[in-house]
Amino acid sequence: MSVLHYDWLGHHAARVPDKTVWVDLHSNREFTYAEANDRSLRLAAHLQKNCGVEKGDRVGVLAMNSTDMLEIQAACAKIGAIFLPLNWRLTVAELDFIIQDAAPRVLIHDTQFASECAELKEKAGVPILLETSGSGGDTAYEAAIKSSDPTPVHAAVTHDDVWTIMYTSGTTGLPKGAMNTYGMAFYNAVNLGVPTYFTPNAKTLTILPLFHTGGLNCYSSVALYFGGTILVMRTFDPGECLRIIDDVDIGLTHFFGVPANYLFMSQHPDFATTDFSRLACSGVGGAPTPVPLLETYKAKGLALQQGYGMTETSPTVTVQDAEMAFSRPGSAGKLAMNAEARIVDEEGVDVPTGETGELWVKGPNITPGYWNRPEANAETITDGWLHTGDACRVDEEGHFYVVDRWKDMYISGGENVYPAEIESTLFKMPEIADLAIIGVPDDRWDEVGCAVVVIAPGKSLTADDVILFCQDKLARYKIPKYVIFKDELPRNATGKVLKRVLKDEIGDLRKSA
Template sequence: MQNQGIGTWVTRRAQRMCEDVALVFRDQRIGYDALAERIHRLSNALADRGVRAGDRVAYLGNNHPSFLEALFASTALGAIFVPLNTRLAPPEVEFAVDNSGATTLIFHSDLLDLARAGTWSTAARRRIQVGGAPIPGVEDYETVVASGNPDCHDRTVSLEDPAMILYTSGTTGHPKGAVLTHANLTWNCFNALVDYGIGSGERVLLISPMFHVASLSMGALPVLLQGGTVILHERFEPGEVLRTVQTDRVTMLSGVPTTFQMLQEHPDFAATDISSLRHLTCGGSAMPTRMLEAYEERGLNFSCGYGMTETAPGATALPPHMSRAKMGSSGLTHFFTDVKIVDPEGRTLPPREVGEIWVSGPNVITEYWRRPEATAETIVDGWFRSGDLGWFDEDGYIYISDRLKDMIISGGENIYSAEVEAAIMQIPEISGVALIGVPDDKWGEVPLAIATREHETAVTADDVIGHLQGRLAKYKIPRDVVFVDDLPRTASGKIRKADLRARYATPAASSEEMSR
């Protein structure tokens, strides 16, 4: 085949696996041959409607077979798939669609209001709805699929061609589109296969949305590449997850600490047969010791890793059998990836010295979409500058000292303070603001805003939160707003967030301050 990209993976697997189950969704069990035919039909139908190589196809929906069908159908054409975070506010969705230049939108009927508010004014005028009642000017997804030719049309797509654009907020608060090539995604899968030992008999349960690169690229793609089965849940519901693990003999499950805590605290946890699980992966933040022990009592160990959207997303992986011996570590560099720790001048540091983490390899992006200045700032001589601090021990295990300094991780979602601060500063009565993360038993941490008012104004925390509702995703909105007379600043005028974290970012401190 001339097509070297990921769009052919299911087709190639169908030749080998035929009726073996590729996807499970609700009561549907879709074989590789049936999935391949649907992908061919959708790909040809999109081509009939004018989609060409290099065009962008946006997708707005939660976990569903149509997500993977649209991904493979688009990339088989050489088009670029743009998955949109369903938790974003309409202006955020609109920015991603506008910036990507998407002309086709596939969306789910339960997200019609968000699609209308966030995309109807964009250039994505070729609209296709999954499910729901007919809408004038919008095609029905199943009708579109049925209209396409079922044959596989081989098109020239190289590994270096763009496959996806994933939007990730930066420290400036402006979303950036990370361009992931077919090679980036392919080599990331190779890393996952080698370092996590993913085999052809895997049954992965996806409970995190596939618009996050970790769920897609560390779960769905490597398992489909190997000919395993992907089980899709639209949303996380602990009881349903436990039932699925037992009845479908799930072998792989990934989540954040909150996920595994809610599973362990569910009344059915102790009685559920989870003996089929071989791969438990936890990311987002550190796993508490008590949670490790609860799963160890059931004979399970966790692997964890470090990475980001720009590394597709894997950079390092900690083997499960080392979770105790190297507690706190994010593991070894992935097999086909390089990581180094550098000083401010870019010089490589020896073990035990803290510096910035740089990542290089065939899984690392080479550009941000239409952001040459951001690309030049972030990618230096083939190395991606993470902005995170860390160090290696003598055995080559990496430890993350600090995240990108202003980033908050709440329930596995990244919150960039600059974006939220900019939205709060739109309020005329606010003279200054800083956003930090404070501990939370359920979500790991939640955002807290510390603000100063203009003189003789009476703006309240409710006013600030009300202003943000509808402008930002709900998980980005501060849990509370604390007003102070002055924000601590450096001599150059920069806010000292370290001082604010020291004062507010402990359970006792945050509880005391927010009760005032």
């Protein structure tokens, strides 16, 4: 008989068949490793025998979070197909570009996206649509699994084969499909699993979208690699997250979110009474986390372990352990075990320790490139070094500090200004519930700061209050010139503030000054 490699689900199904691997919180479905493996085998056989999917073919998925997503990715691994999760927040026009680019053989979709997928099938020529509800029941997806034998022809894959393609948000241009290999998934599990204390007893809650690396790989895929259990939440609910964390019978050990998730949880009425003591690790990433927010959780005895990564890096590049989280608030931790990093200037020359530059990364955890985009590969990869686009510095002890997005930085009177630093300062104001700093045009200084503020419920605040608060805490060139109040900030599916949208909404403030 042949021995299969890189089939994590199949491996654990053979060893711990009766252990729970996936729990779908929306539909209350639970699957043991044996049950999940059987369903994935049957789905793989259907894709192969009834849909003509071969090794390297793409299987698109347009669906809300559910265990179906993890099941589909596992099925792809068995036959060497490429898992293509799609952002359900995109318009048909945006999805059409991705579908045309990736050319999936099959598009599996939630019932609620049936009309959009029918339009995409016509526009982009997707050969086959397969409908699911994400909740079981009487659907074509469930019928396909039920009617198929668990006997696909397994494909031989290596660490260099592509398992998943995830398209970037496209905030700086057309979306690009970052190819993620089996090797990247393996090294991410190793790089992330050790400092975040993963074991086969781990039980993690997935709240971020599974079409994003934060949802898929922090910590869903890591828990699968270690043989743990994954609870999948359809959409983020701060109160429900707190309830699950507090439930001793559930026994959650791992949680990951972006700063916005932790912010909204801290503002929920149940936050004060939630017991976080059973969490072995609570990770945070996706954007620099304001130190006041870290301190809020520290007061509850919880270390928010920051890390740094991106879709193209699987995603872990740097990560904190719990001790670092308490002793180095604001850092992104130290370099992961299987990763390399440089901090360079605009000419690609290494800067001295302690100075800010652009972070470049390299290693087996880094994407081999973008799908069908040789020009993008040439622009962003130099001799194997991926240009992250993030401004960063590293201290003498090897702790990395991600200052901000390189492109979010603005220059005021010749001085580099990093919005994250100002945001961290202003978040100390209890009147502020949410906030973003952006650079806007200015006749005298080229650019100046604009604070876009959401006032906390029951509080009041003026623009003068905000500026006065900064006076003795920030250099003059860092103090925002403008303060604008909004009811909420535009965010993407993972909670990141869409600063380009804010800039478009606000326009040129010189005209109204």
